[in-house]
Amino acid sequence: xxxxxxxxxxxxxxxxxxxxxxxxxxxxxxxxxxxxxxxxxxxxxxxxxxxxxxxxxxxxxxxxxxxxxxxxxxxxxxxxxxxxxxxxxxxxxxxxxxxxxxxxxxxxxxxxxxxxxxxxxxxxxxxxxxxxxxxxxxxxxxxxxxxxxxxxxxxxxxxxxxxxxxxxxxxxxxxxxxxxxxxxxxxxxxxxxxxxxxxxxxxxxxxxxxxxxxxxxxxxxxxxxxxxxxxxxxxxxxxxxxxxxxxxxxxxxxxxxxxxxxxxxxxxxxxxxxxxxxxxxxxxxxxxxxxxxxxxxxxxxxxxxxxxxxxxxxxxxxxxxxxxxxx
Amino acid sequence: xxxxxxxxxxxxxxxxxxxxxxxxxxxxxxxxxxxxxxxxxxxxxxxxxxxxxxxxxxxxxxxxxxxxxxxxxxxxxxxxxxxxxxxxxxxxxxxxxxxxxxxxxxxxxxxxxxxxxxxxxxxxxxxxxxxxxxxxxxxxxxxxxxxxxxxxxxxxxxxxxxxxxxxxxxxxxxxxxxxxxxxxxxxxxxxxxxxxxxxxxxxxxxxxxxxxxxxxxxxxxxxxxxxxxxxxxxxxxxxxxxxxxxxxxxxxxxxxxxxxxxxxxxxxx
Numbered sequence: 001x002x003x004x005x006x007x008x009x010x011x012x013x014x015x016x017x018x019x020x021x022x023x024x025x026x027x028x029x030x031x032x033x034x035x036x037x038x039x040x041x042x043x044x045x046x047x048x049x050x051x052x053x054x055x056x057x058x059x060x061x062x063x064x065x066x067x068x069x070x071x072x073x074x075x076x077x078x079x080x081x082x083x084x085x086x087x088x089x090x091x092x093x094x095x096x097x098x099x100x101x102x103x104x105x106x107x108x109x110x111x112x113x114x115x116x117x118x119x120x121x122x123x124x125x126x127x128x129x130x131x132x133x134x135x136x137x138x139x140x141x142x143x144x145x146x147x148x149x150x151x152x153x154x155x156x157x158x159x160x161x162x163x164x165x166x167x168x169x170x171x172x173x174x175x176x177x178x179x180x181x182x183x184x185x186x187x188x189x190x191x192x193x194x195x196x197x198x199x200x201x202x203x204x205x206x207x208x209x210x211x212x213x214x215x216x217x218x219x220x221x222x223x224x225x226x227x228x229x230x231x232x233x234x235x236x237x238x239x240x241x242x243x244x245x246x247x248x249x250x251x252x253x254x255x256x257x258x259x260x261x262x263x264x265x266x267x268x269x270x271x272x273x274x275x276x277x278x279x280x281x282x283x284x285x286x287x288x289x290x291x292x293x294x295x296x297x298x299x300x301x302x303x304x305x306x307x308x309x310x311x312x313x314x315x316x317x318x319x320x321x322x323x324x325x326x327x
Numbered sequence: 328x329x330x331x332x333x334x335x336x337x338x339x340x341x342x343x344x345x346x347x348x349x350x351x352x353x354x355x356x357x358x359x360x361x362x363x364x365x366x367x368x369x370x371x372x373x374x375x376x377x378x379x380x381x382x383x384x385x386x387x388x389x390x391x392x393x394x395x396x397x398x399x400x401x402x403x404x405x406x407x408x409x410x411x412x413x414x415x416x417x418x419x420x421x422x423x424x425x426x427x428x429x430x431x432x433x434x435x436x437x438x439x440x441x442x443x444x445x446x447x448x449x450x451x452x453x454x455x456x457x458x459x460x461x462x463x464x465x466x467x468x469x470x471x472x473x474x475x476x477x478x479x480x481x482x483x484x485x486x487x488x489x490x491x492x493x494x495x496x497x498x499x500x501x502x503x504x505x506x507x508x509x510x511x512x513x514x515x516x517x518x519x520x521x522x523x524x525x526x527x528x529x530x531x532x533x534x535x536x537x538x539x540x541x542x543x544x545x546x547x548x549x550x551x552x553x554x555x556x557x558x559x560x561x562x563x564x565x566x567x568x569x570x571x572x573x574x575x576x577x578x579x580x581x582x583x584x585x586x587x588x589x590x591x592x593x594x595x596x
Contacts, residue, residue: 188583217584256586260519261544262544262583277513277516282481
C-alpha cells in the first residue's frame with residue numbers, strides 16, 4: 001500500500017533571542033498509511049506540538065527545521081514552495097486546534113467561518129460553495145445544521161465548537177487530519193462524543209489522522225498505532241493494543257502506572273500515593289550524551305549515561321528506543 | 328454537633344433574557360444538600376454545566392446563594408454580614424483549574440505569595456518572608472524560584488504555587504475546582520500526591536470538583552454526583568462508583584477514558 005505520510009529523521013530547534021538553539025525534535029521518523037489513526041502520546045516538552053506545526057511548516061519564526069523530510073502524498077513538504085504549501089494546507093492536509101474557543105473568530109457566524117475555508121481553496125461559485133458549507137455542517141450536525149450555521153461561537157457549547165472546527169478541517173476533503181489535543185478542554189462525555197466523530201469521519205471519508213494527546217487513556221479503542229514521544233525523540237512506536245497493554249519503554253510504563261485506577265482496592269481504608277515519575281520534563285531539555293530519559297528513569301543502567309539508544313525493532317510493527325532491548 | 332461543612336437545600340438562580348426577551352430564571356443549583364467531615368475529601372462530579380463550579384463559588388463566599396444554608400465550623404455563612412464573611416473567607420480557599428490564568432503574569436512568585444500575607448496585615452515584614460519560604464517548601468518548590476514570573480514555571484510548578492498561595496492564610500477548607508485537569512498525567516500524579524500529603528499533615532478538608540472519575544475515586548472519601556443543579560447520588564466514593572443507581576452516574580462511568588480498551592463501549596457519533 002502507498003504511504004500517505006513519511007516523516008524521516010526530522011530535526012527541529014528553536015533559537016532564543018540570545019542566539020542559543022534549543023532542540024525540540026531530534027530525529028523523529030514514522031510512517032502513516034491511508035485511513036490510519038496514529039496516536040501521538042506526549043507530555044509538555046515532548047515536542048508534540050512542534051511535530052504538528054512542523055509537518056505543516058507552520059513553525060513560529062524562531063523555529064528552524066534543520067534536517068529531515070516530510071513526504072506527504074509523494075511530495076516533500078519541507079522543500080515545497082509557499083504556493084504549493086498553500087494548495088496543500090487546509091485542503092489536503094488540515095489541522096484541528098486544541099482550544100475551540102480561541103480557534104474560532106468570535107464575531108463571525110459558524111457557517112460563514114466554514115464557508116471562508118471553502119472559498120479560500122475552491123473556485124466554484126458562491127451558491128455552490130454555500131450549498132457545500134451546508135452539507136459539511138449537516139454531516140456534523142445532522143439535526144440542527146441551520147441553527148449552528150447561524151450561531152456565533154459563544155452561543156455554542158464546547159463540543160459544538162469543536163465540531164465546527166472539524167467541519168472547517170474536512171470541508172475541502174483532505175486526506176490527512178492533524179488534531180492537536182482536540183478534546184483537552186472537554187468533559188469526558190463530550191470527549192467520547194468527539195472521538196466518535198473522528199472515527200466516523202475516518203470510516204466515511206477514508207481520512208488518515210494524527211491524533212496528538214497527553215492522555216493515553218483517550219487512545220484506547222481509538223488509535224490504530226501509538227507513537228510515544230519523549231524529549232523530542234520516539235520512545236516507542238507500535239500497535240495501540242500492544243503499547244497500551246504491554247508498554248515497553250520505561251517512560252511509557254512509568255506514565256501508565258502513575259494514572260489512578262477507578263476501581264481501587266482501598267479496602268484497608270488507607271489512601272495510597274500514586275507512583276510518580278521523579279523530576280520533570282525540563283531534564284530532557286539539557287543537552288546530554290546519554291538517553292534523554294535517563295535522569296528520570298527508574299530502570300537506568302550504566303550505558304544509558306554514555307550514549308543515546310537507537311530504535312530497536314522488537315517485531316515487524318513494534319519499535320522501542322532503550323538499551324534494555326539492545327538499543 | 329454540626330459537621331465541619333454542611334450544605335442545606337442550596338439554591339442559586341441566575342436571571343437571563345430568553346430569545347423572546349422575557350426574563351427567565353436559570354437554576355445552577357437547585358436544592359443541593361450534603362455534609363463533609365473535617366480532614367476528609369468530598370468529590371463533586373458531574374458533566375459540564377451541572378453546577379459544580381457554582382457550588383464551589385457559593386461555598387467560598389464568591390457568590391451569594393439565592394436560598395439555603397452553608398454551615399461552616401458551626402456558623403451559617405450565608406446569613407453572615409459582609410464584615411463577618413470577610414473573616415470566614417481566608418478559612419476557605421479556592422484553587423482554579425488553570426494556574427496560568429489565576430496567577431498575575433506580571434508578579435514574581437514572591438509577590439504572589441506575599442500578597443495574601445500582607446493583606447491580612449498581622450505579620451511583621453520579616454515574618455511574611457519566612458512564611459513565604461515555608462509555603463514554598465510545603466508545596467515542593469525551591470526558594471530559588473522567588474524572583475521568577477509565572478510564565479517561567481512549568482504547569483505543575485504553577486499549580487504548586489497556586490496551592491501555596493491558597494495555603495498562605497492557613498485555611499481549613501480547600502475547594503479544588505478541576506485543579507488537575509489542565510496538567511500532564513505524570514504531573515497530575517505528583518500534584519495528587521502533594522494534596523494527599525497536605526491533607527495528612529495539615530488536616531485539610533477538600534472539596535474536589537472534577538469530571539475525572541478515576542482521580543475522584545483515588546482521592547475522595549465521599550462523592551456526590553451532580554446533574555442539572557441537583558445532587559442525584561451520594562455516598563462513599565467506591566460505593567457510588569461500584570454500585571451506581573442513577574442513569575447519569577452510569578453514563579459518566581461509561582465515558583471514563585481507560586487504558587483498557589476492552590472495558591469501553593464502542594465509539595459512536
